[in-house]
Amino acid sequence: MKINWFCPLPPARTSVADDYLVGILPSLSQHSELTLWTDQNNWDRSLEKLAMVRRYEPERISWPELNHADVTFYNIGNNHLFHASIWQVSRRHPGIVVLHDSRVYNFFDSLYRGQWRDLEGYLAELKRYYGNEGLRAGTEFLSSGAVNIDFMTEHYPLTPLALENCLAVVVHTQEAFEQVEAMQYWPVVSAALPRALPPHRDGNDTVRSAIPPYRLIMFGYMGRNRRLDAVLEALVTLPERDSFQLDIFGEIPDERSLRRRIGKLGLGGLVQLHGYTHETELNKVLQTSHLAINLRYPTMGEASGSQLRIWYHALPSLVTDVGWYSSLSRDTVAHVRPEHEIADIQSYLQAFLKDPEPFAKMGQRGLRTLREQHDPDKYVQTILNLAANARQFTVRKSAYDLARRAGTIMGSWTSNAGKEPIRIAEKIHEICGR
Amino acid sequence: MRILIATVQIPFIRGGAEIHAEGLRDALCRAGHEAEILAIPFKWYPPEKILDHILACRLLDVSEVAGTRVDRVIGLRFPAYLIPHPNKVLWILHQHRTAYELWDHALSDLVYYPNGSQVRDAIEEADRKLIPEARAVFTNSRNVAQRLRRFCDIESTPLYHPPPNAEKFYSASAEDYLFFPSRLCIPKRQELALEALAATRNPVRLSFAGTSDHPDYTAKLQSLARKLKLQKRVEWLGGISEEEKRSRYASALAVVYPPTDEDYGYVTLEAMLASKPVITCRDSGGPLEFVEDQATGLITDPTPDALAAAFDFVWENRDQAEGWGRAGRVRYENLNLSWDYVIKKLLA
Numbered sequence: 008m009k010i011n012w013f014c015p016l017p018p019a020r021t022s023v024a025d026d027y028l029v030g031i032l033p034s035l036s037q038h039s040e041l042t043l044w045t046d047q048n049n050w051d052r053s054l055e056k057l058a059m060v061r062r063y064e065p066e067r068i069s070w071p072e073l074n075h076a077d078v079t080f081y082n083i084g085n086n087h088l089f090h091a092s093i094w095q096v097s098r099r100h101p102g103i104v105v106l107h108d109s110r111v112y113n114f115f116d117s118l119y120r121g122q123w124r125d126l127e128g129y130l131a132e133l134k135r136y137y138g139n140e141g142l143r144a145g146t147e148f149l150s151s152g153a154v155n156i157d158f159m160t161e162h163y164p165l166t167p168l169a170l171e172n173c174l175a176v177v178v179h180t181q182e183a184f185e186q187v188e189a190m191q192y193w194p195v196v197s198a199a200l201p202r203a204l205p206p207h208r209d210g211n212d213t214v215r216s217a218i219p220p221y222r223l224i225m226f227g228y229m230g231r232n233r234r235l236d237a238v239l240e241a242l243v244t245l246p247e248r249d250s251f252q253l254d255i256f257g258e259i260p261d262e263r264s265l266r267r268r269i270g271k272l273g274l275g276g277l278v279q280l281h282g283y284t285h286e287t288e289l290n291k292v293l294q295t296s297h298l299a300i301n302l303r304y305p306t307m308g309e310a311s312g313s314q315l316r317i318w319y320h321a322l323p324s325l326v327t328d329v330g331w332y333s334s335l336s337r338d339t340v341a342h343v344r345p346e347h348e349i350a351d352i353q354s355y356l357q358a359f360l361k362d363p364e365p366f367a368k369m370g371q372r373g374l375r376t377l378r379e380q381h382d383p384d385k386y387v388q389t390i391l392n393l394a395a396n397a398r399q400f401t402v403r404k405s406a407y408d409l410a411r412r413a414g415t416i417m418g419s420w421t422s423n424a425g426k427e428p429i430r431i432a433e434k435i436h437e438i439c440g441r
Numbered sequence: 442m443r444i445l446i447a448t449v450q451i452p453f454i455r456g457g458a459e460i461h462a463e464g465l466r467d468a469l470c471r472a473g474h475e476a477e478i479l480a481i482p483f484k485w486y487p488p489e490k491i492l493d494h495i496l497a498c499r500l501l502d503v504s505e506v507a508g509t510r511v512d513r514v515i516g517l518r519f520p521a522y523l524i525p526h527p528n529k530v531l532w533i534l535h536q537h538r539t540a541y542e543l544w545d546h547a548l549s550d551l552v553y554y555p556n557g558s559q560v561r562d563a564i565e566e567a568d569r570k571l572i573p574e575a576r577a578v579f580t581n582s583r584n585v586a587q588r589l590r591r592f593c594d595i596e597s598t599p600l601y602h603p604p605p606n607a608e609k610f611y612s613a614s615a616e617d618y619l620f621f622p623s624r625l626c627i628p629k630r631q632e633l634a635l636e637a638l639a640a641t642r643n644p645v646r647l648s649f650a651g652t653s654d655h656p657d658y659t660a661k662l663q664s665l666a667r668k669l670k671l672q673k674r675v676e677w678l679g680g681i682s683e684e685e686k687r688s689r690y691a692s693a694l695a696v697v698y699p700p701t702d703e704d705y706g707y708v709t710l711e712a713m714l715a716s717k718p719v720i721t722c723r724d725s726g727g728p729l730e731f732v733e734d735q736a737t738g739l740i741t742d743p744t745p746d747a748l749a750a751a752f753d754f755v756w757e758n759r760d761q762a763e764g765w766g767r768a769g770r771v772r773y774e775n776l777n778l779s780w781d782y783v784i785k786k787l788l789a
Contacts, residue, residue, distance in 0.1 A: 071552045075552070099556070100555040101556060398562050401558070401559050402563050402566045404559065405492060405560070406563075409489075409496055434496060434500055437570070438496060438523075438566070438567045439567070
């Protein structure tokens with residue numbers, strides 16, 4: 008089976024490239040004739056041992072090459088730097104979308120408003136999918152700031168725009184599954200986000216000090232939904248704060264202002280910012296850390312690659328009680344209620360100080376969950392099953408497209424077509440199958 | 442019977458398919474039936490238009506006209522052969538070729554569109570589901586029947602028919618030219634014939650008859666002939682009358698017909714009727730069902746050098762060429778092609 012796979016490639020600084028793709032690539036390439044498509048100038052050349060790598064630009068791509076594969080997969084997530092080109096190709100050549108974030112408002116906001124400076128296009132898309140209400144909210148967001156980006160993300164996630172030309176959808180969370188299924192437009196499959204795990208890994212390579220200060224760790228892209236402010240606030244008002252130190256790894260959008268804030272709160276000796284760190288180094292730190300803080304609010308509808316990395320190191324963690332994180336078993340993570348963030352964080356930290364053992368067990372159970380539920384081979388089998396059905400999805404999409412064109416044409420001459428749409432629908436079924 | 446012949450018409454383009462439909466209509470009328478051609482205009486780009494045309498055909502109701510029943514529909518070309526009718530018989534000239542045997546071919550356009558594979562799959566799905574609606578499926582050649590089986594798992598029966606005015610073809614003494622009558626278009630490979638002509642050892646002359654689908658294409662071919670310094674050895678007859686065509690066949694040394702995977706091809710049969718050997722290629726499709734290598738013509742690789750060698754051979758071995766031509770005529774007679782037989786099968 009020939010598969011086109013559009014995805015950020017290592018060394019792109021996204022877990023879609025370094026955890027997700029690297030995790031499934033051995034199995035995927037073993038069971039298919041795989042071509043990785045990238046708009047990056049550089050990629051890890053070792054990938055070429057497993058798959059053909061082709062570079063493309065969205066406006067200059069070989070359609071025959073894409074057409075000669077059995078199916079094309081597009082990995083789409085919220086970071087426009089990694090996914091904009093992929094989405095642009097997906098709009099023209101139908102394929103199966105692996106949706107890493109089910110709310111992709113941020114992606115389109117960065118793309119239309121940030122990269123393209125196309126406010127008109129941005130508002131047009133909001134109107135297209137959410138009518139005048141969406142247009143009003145978008146206009147308000149642009150002009151007065153009366154509504155913020157979190158509000159826009161929650162109410163106008165623009166998910167259908169990410170999927171507009173797709174054949175079927177793969178999601179990694181139950182919430183995303185329900186969200187896409189409710190649209191009643193695309194076949195959707197949910198598969199647990201995969202992460203490779205050596206067969207005998209037991210997490211015993213950790214070197215965690217038994218005495219304070221205990222190491223807290225946050226890592227990944229520190230966007231506004233990572234709740235840094237709340238974490239700092241919880242620390243500053245925690246009487247036992249000196250028993251902890253917090254290491255933050257990953258890119259921070261406004262690092263200077265964060266440093267100022269840390270200084271202002273008097274947390275300079277307790278909180279260290281390390282910036283982006285290579286995963287080898289990060290893994291070493293995770294081995295010595297005691298507790299990870301992996302909060303998200305609002306969630307973008309993602310399953311967290313970071314969480315799987317945390318479990319890989321048998322590390323206990325605090326997560327927000329929303330979305331996918333909410334679905335995680337309460338004995339594998341500690342849930343923080345968004346409306347009681349600071350109190351909950353403090354309460355967990357105090358409980359940790361009192362008795363770290365239950366937290367250590369939580370980490371071990373997380374590792375077991377990772378092994379049992381996030382197996383890359385099972386995930387790849389789901390992908391291959393979808394690929395095997397690609398033709399059925401393609402024909403189904405043709406029927407929808409045809410129905411849309413017929414509806415548009417009929418709409419131009421009549422507002423009350425009576426039974427005609429049913430007759431046309433029946434004929435489309437005849438052509439494209441049921 | 443009241444019979445409709447369902448086909449498509451690409452406006453301003455006329456070729457074998459149009460002649461085929463007219464021949465069938467005339468034969469049906471001669472046999473006492475009331476027959477008309479129902480031609481649907483067809484445009485194949487952008488690719489989604491093809492699906493629109495399928496839908497348009499499926500929405501047609503030709504079961505009766507003004508309260509009078511249409512007894513039979515005979516579907517010839519995609520997508521008109523998908524028009525529904527309770528008493529439909531197909532006599533398929535070809536499917537939408539770029540979705541099938543020409544998908545990977547240099548002539549393909551569909552594969553260059555972003556949604557090419559999507560539309561290809563939908564075409565195949567429609568063919569697979571809807572062709573079997575017909576009470577019988579015939580094809581105009583074995584080649585088309587094989588494609589139908591290979592791509593859609595549909596069995597069909599090849600049904601040959603005589604070219605128009607078959608009885609009027611005759612033979613005369615061979616003169617110093619080879620004859621290539623056909624529409625001027627890429628699939629017929631006039632360019633290949635010109636390149637072959639440039640590679641001959643002898644001053645072989647080649648006479649082209651036919652007009653082009655695209656106005657620029659004639660100029661392109663003529664420019665190639667000039668570039669190859671063939672002006673004095675090439676004749677461009679353009680569109681000629683049927684009488685003149687038969688006369689050109691009659692006096693030709695041999696007939697050149699090297700298309701890409703032709704469905705059927707009247708040229709082969711017309712050459713045989715005129716007792717002329719046919720020079721064709723191994724990948725020419727339909728002609729290979731009739732031409733026997735070194736018995737009624739020559740079959741070569743589709744390369745200028747191989748074709749040039751065939752041109753030289755007939756130029757240098759005229760008696761043998763004449764003998765192959767006569768054998769071709771005998772072979773034609775033995776095929777027993779007749780419209781009566783065709784109609785009997787289509788109306789059974």
